[in-house]
Amino acid sequence: MGGLSGCVSLEVVDVNNCENLGVLCGLSESRNLRSVDANNSGIWDIDGLPDGDGWLSVDVSNCKSLMNLDGLSGLKTLVSVDASESGIESIGDLTGCVALEDANVFGCEELSCIQGLSGLQNLKTLNASHCAMTDISALSGCVALKTVEVSGCERLSSLDGLSGLKQLEVVEASSTSITDVRALSGCASLLYANVSFCKGLTSLEGLSGLKHLVEVRAAYTGVTDIRALSGCVALKAIDADSCKSLQTLDGLSGLKNLKTVKAEKSGITNIRGLAGCLSLVEVDVSECKALETLDGLSGLQSLKSINAKNSGIKSIRGLTGCIALTTLDVGECENLNSLDGVSGLPQLKKAIFSSTGITSVTALSTCVALEVLVVSYCYGLSSLEGLTALKKLKILRANGCKIKSLPALAQCVALEELSVSKCQHLKSLDGSYGLQSQIIVMDEHSGVTNSGGLTGCLNLTKLNVSWCANLDSLKGVAGLPKLTTVEAQYSGISDVSGLVGCVALESLDVTYCRRLNSLKSLSDLPQLETIYARGTLISSNELPEAFQSLNVGHW
Incomplete structure (x- = not known):
């Protein structure tokens, strides 16, 4: 690229997919340079970029021959660098890049240290997912950080380095080796934390009292309780899918902004901890074999969707008063013998009771909004009496039942x-x-x-x-x-x-x-x-x- 030397007004260089390009020489005098895109090129050296008069962004992603970012050292106008899925083993000494706001080293499988970012007080976003890092303590002085992504860093065992970062809003740390989240305790602005698939994680201590926290994802972890979330007054969603050691949802009671709870395939035995969650809209406790009732949901007037499919529930009486409920799936709940609890739910539109032990559907006669009903393979069900008043019923599936006749379904004028x-x-x-x-x-x-x-x-x-x-x-x-x-x-x-x-x-x-x-x-x-x-x-x-x-x- 030596032919570009002297192009002092040059602002944008795009050489992506230039496989034979090895260096970026010839740009040192281009003080107006704003953007360099060398994505998927053959470069192995990025020395010679100007420390010009405006902000500079550099993209060297997918440059497999590039081993380090030493050539960027000391560039005071550098605001963004994307080296994702490149061959870098080191990010060099970027501490002099005082304007750097965004660093992306996603998928750099040989990168084990981010020491070069230490003390960068304008750094706002770091994506270091799927790297070989063992610690992120170098981030402790990056006081402007808002987003940190380290998911898939399987050798990372601690979030030390994030403690006390007051501006931090998003932490993506799924599929790492962390065993606790205590380092997040002082992150007062935290909105979102994802620690799913961290199998060594047994507690959410560290999140307690984070008053801006909106969503926590802790699926497939070893978490045993979620009481640490009790003071997270802004919490809207919790995902504890497949947390086999989790037995209760205690800690969520009274969280008035909570809208979504996902605890499918977990070890929970009851959901009484959801009582008082007045904004709750969606609950998924499917395949929770130890769960026998839906007690705890009664009277939740914002609740719209419940998935308890293939769980151990024996009763759905806990649904009384859930006047906004539109979707209910308790299919494959073999221990469920009665529909007591659904009678009079005025908004219920879709109900699935397939492969349960129910013997009657008369409790549905007052569910006047019902559009879809599935009662297939309910081997004890011999009659569909009770459905004739359902003027909005569109789909009725009763395969494999013992019904001997059809009621006067002509009254179901919307049936499709x-x-x-x-x-x-x-x-x-x-x-x-x-x-x-x-x-x-x-x-x-x-x-x-x-x-x-x-x-x-x-x-x-x-x-x-x-x-x-x-x-x-x-x-x-x-x-x-x-x-x-x-x-x-x-x-x-x-x-x-x-x-x-x-x-x-x-x-x-x-x-x-x-x-x-x-x-x-x-x-x-x-x-x-x-x-x-x-x-x-x-x-x-x-x-x-x-x-x-x-x-x-x-x-």
Whole structure:
């Protein structure tokens, strides 16, 4: 770059991806230089940059041949340096770079020391994640620091160096070897701390009383309690996912700004510590096998979402008074036998109770806002009585239950999808009669013997009766004007004359319907484009004329 010598007005140099460029010589007289971008180049030496009249930013990221930043030493106008994922093993003596505000050495796997940053009183941001550092004590005099990122520094065992940094707002220290966070105790401006995946961390002592702290992430740590957060009055979110040694949420009670609690897969046995968290919006305690009740949530009037899926809960009575609740997932809670606690929740829109021990859904009759209900594989559930008053219900999935009949679901005027597959005790779809909303009826592997209950479902678009061995015809769908798809593979149907008048039908699957020998009755269906008929008794001359060339076979 010697040809640039004498270019005294030069402000920007962009030589990124210049693999054959080894040095930055020729710029020493360019005192107006503002930016040097040598990202992903072949440089190995950055000597010769000017200490000019304005602020200078240098980008040498991904420069694998660059071993150190010695060439920047003493540049009083340097405000930003990005050496991320470069080959540097040292950051040299940057202590003379008194204006430096931003340093990025992310992913410098050979970098084990940041001593060169010592005492930089204007340094605001340091990203040293995924480096080989063992300590960060050199940061103790960097009094303007706001953000420190050291995540993935697996050899780092202490946050000493951050103690007393009054301006520090963000600490990212996940996946390190730290065993405590006491060094953060004097960081009065701290807003966010991430110590997730620090498996040797057993306590959050050090965060106590930090009045500006908004979010703490401590997932997959060895934390045994979170009482240290009791004085963090601004706290809005805590993540203690997979903290197996954590047994209670004591310490959070009364935190009036707390909105989100994530403690899935943790060892908690109760959530009574959430009582008094009046702003709480979201709680995730899924897969908490030792948790038996939701006591502690009662009366929380801002709570909108609860995920307790696959937990050990036996009762949901603790939901009484949660008038803002919109989403509830307690699927796979095998010990849950009753829905007592949900009755009268006026905002509940989505409820999942699949694979639980419930025997009745009548408690939902007053949940007038309910739109999605999943009760699949509740083997003790034999009736859907109680749902007929739900005028906003759009999706109902009751697969694999013991229901014998459908209630008058035509009153569920918004219903779009009805799924009752694998309900072997269900013999009839009579409760579907007259459903006016666009719906999808999925009925595979059920005991249904006829489709008569679908008469009058004028907006039906898709019907799945595959594997219904006892179903011998489709007479109930005759003339349905919007039906586009019928899946009847492996069913017992022997004729398809019931599809006469289904003028919108586009696709029919009757694969392996062993009793079916003709499709001629479909000749007048103008939109029919696709027929799957492998494994039937149909011969090509039994096809509608438009499909005479179709190879249907008997395989």
